[in-house]
Amino acid sequence: MSLYAPYPLGRPRRLRRDAFTRNLVREHALGAHDLIYPVFVLDGSQRREAVASMPGVDRLSLDLLLPVAEECVRLGIPVMALFPVIEPALKTPDGSEAWNPDGLVPRVVRELKKRFPELGVMTDVALDPFTSHGQDGLLDASGYILNDETVAVLVKQALTQADAGVDIVAPSDMMDGRIGAIRRALEHRHHIHTRIMAYSAKYASAFYGPFRDALGSAATLGKADKKTYQMDPGNSNEALREVALDIAEGADMVMVKPGMPYLDVVRRVKDEFQMPTFAYQVSGEYAMLKAAALNGWLEHDAVMMESLLAFKRAGADGVLTYFALEAARLMAR
Numbered sequence: 001m002s003l004y005a006p007y008p009l010g011r012p013r014r015l016r017r018d019a020f021t022r023n024l025v026r027e028h029a030l031g032a033h034d035l036i037y038p039v040f041v042l043d044g045s046q047r048r049e050a051v052a053s054m055p056g057v058d059r060l061s062l063d064l065l066l067p068v069a070e071e072c073v074r075l076g077i078p079v080m081a082l083f084p085v086i087e088p089a090l091k092t093p094d095g096s097e098a099w100n101p102d103g104l105v106p107r108v109v110r111e112l113k114k115r116f117p118e119l120g121v122m123t124d125v126a127l128d129p130f131t132s133h134g135q136d137g138l139l140d141a142s143g144y145i146l147n148d149e150t151v152a153v154l155v156k157q158a159l160t161q162a163d164a165g166v167d168i169v170a171p172s173d174m175m176d177g178r179i180g181a182i183r184r185a186l187e188h189r190h191h192i193h194t195r196i197m198a199y200s201a202k203y204a205s206a207f208y209g210p211f212r213d214a215l216g217s218a219a220t221l222g223k224a225d226k227k228t229y230q231m232d233p234g235n236s237n238e239a240l241r242e243v244a245l246d247i248a249e250g251a252d253m254v255m256v257k258p259g260m261p262y263l264d265v266v267r268r269v270k271d272e273f274q275m276p277t278f279a280y281q282v283s284g285e286y287a288m289l290k291a292a293a294l295n296g297w298l299e300h301d302a303v304m305m306e307s308l309l310a311f312k313r314a315g316a317d318g319v320l321t322y323f324a325l326e327a328a329r330l331m332a333r
Contacts, residue, residue, distance in 0.1 A: 003273065009183050009250040014195050015276065020078040020120040021167075021195065025253070025276040025317055032076040032331055034312065036122065036278070037324035040214050041065055042085045043104050053210035054283055055290045057322055059085050062108050068325070069116050075328035079120035079168065081320060082108060085216055086129050094138060095130035099156040106164035113165040122168040122197065123161045125154055125182070134212075134221030136173040136229065145229055151178045158182045162191040170255070172199040174229045176245075183250030197278065198251035201239035201265055204230035207258045207284030214283065239265045240272055247275060255320075258282040260307060263314040270315030279311050281321040301330055 004010055015025050023033040040059040042049065047061035060068065072080055084104045090097045097103050105123055112121050127150070128136045137150030150173065158169045169186075171178050179198050186194050204227045212221065231238060243254050254273070256266045257280040270277045289307065293300035304323050311319045321327070 003244060003247055005183070005248055005250040008187055008192070009180075011192060014193055014252050017193050017195075020118065024078050024120070027317065032324075032328040033078050034308075034318045035077050035324040035328060036079040036081050036318060036320040037068075037072055037077050038081040038083060038280075038320055038322060039065060039068065040083050040085055041104065041108050043087060051210065051214040053213045054287055054322065055294060056326075057214065057286075059214065062111060065108070066111075066115060069112055069119055071325065072328075073116055073119050075325070075332055077324055077328050079122050080112070081122040081124070081170070083124055083211075083215060084108075084129050085214070088216070091130055091132040091220065093132055094153065095127035096153075098127055098130040099153065099160045101160055101163065103160075106160055109161060109164040109166045113167075120167045121165075122170050123166045125158045125161070125169050125171040125178075126173040127153070127157070128221075129215050132220060133224070135224065136226065137175060143224075145175075147175050147177070147229075150175050151181050154178050155181050155185045159185055159189055159191075162186055162189065162194045166194070168195045168197050168253075170197040170199060172202060172257075174199065174202050174226075174231070177249070179246045179251050180249030195252045196250060197253040197255055198246040199257055199280075200243040200246040200251065200254040201262070201269065202230050202255075202257045203233050203262065205233060205258050205261070205282070205284075207261065207282050210283035210287045233261075236265055236268060240268060243269050243273060243275075247273060252276065253278060253317075255280060256316075258285060259311060259316075259319065260285055263310060266311065266314040266316050276317050277315060278318045278320065279314070279316040281307065281311070281319055281323070283322070286322045301326075305330065 049059040137145040253276040259279040259281040292298040
């Protein structure tokens with residue numbers, strides 16, 4: 001199997017499209033342009049809700065998110081990653097709100113691109129914020145996550161986001177074959193510049209707890225888990241197979257998630273494929289460092305910057321981190 005998608009599924013010029021993407025994938029640099037800032041967005045106006053398990057992180061309505069986007073531009077953070085907090089009344093078993101063209105995510109994307117065209121916007125392609133059961137896909141009668149049926153609706157979600165003008169779609173669902181299906185659909189719809197950052201090696205990790213609190217999916221998921229589609233934490237070779245498949249299907253960038261507990265996987269992926277490789281410093285990692293610093297056990301800025309440097313040293317071209325604003329402010333001094 002070729003490791004590189006043939007034209008037109010593979011278009012290397014996507015990564016040369018604009019300055020923020022060229023900065024994002026530059027091989028050797030360290031600065032604010034290495035950071036992607038994940039944010040939680042709410043419907044409504046003048047809404048700010050603190051995430052108790054993530055000190056310093058708030059869920060924000062669009063009007064309050066706009067000043068954050070402006071600061072990202074000022075500090076040189078190239079990309080903001082959107083994660084929607086969906087009202088419970090809109091959650092359904094099939095997650096159909098995910099492909100509503102007038103839904104929260106498309107509306108936020110359109111406004112951000114209108115106000116800050118130079119800021120890259122990335123969106124999550126997965127159903128868990130939208131489903132009443134909290135899983136990333138559609139369920140069969142036994143509760144098993146259906147693969148191909150889920151891929152079909154993920155394509156609709158990705159196209160809705162691309163139609164709204166998003167720069168990067170990031171499938172985080174871990175369904176088999178979804179990268180190829182999304183890439184073909186984007187090409188067919190003439191979204192040839194839409195980049196795909198694939199969550200290629202996403203593990204069934206215990207470090208996601210605060211994120212699920214932030215999205216409100218912890219309650220809907222209940223005691224269920226995601227082990228039938230997210231990867232086993234004991235596996236490393238499997239990550240290389242997953243990454244190879246995503247590259248062959250047309251991914252422009254690949255990701256390892258979580259971050260620091262899986263730096264060995266980051267290094268293996270980078271060495272094996274030499275592709276733009278990203279890592280997600282997930283909510284549990286952030287919460288641990290914040291809690292230790294708040295208790296006076298660790299020096300906040302020092303451990304923040306050391307942890308981000310570790311990703312670069314392991315081979316990551318960039319890092320999704322809730323520390324992005326704080327780190328960029330520190331580097332701008």
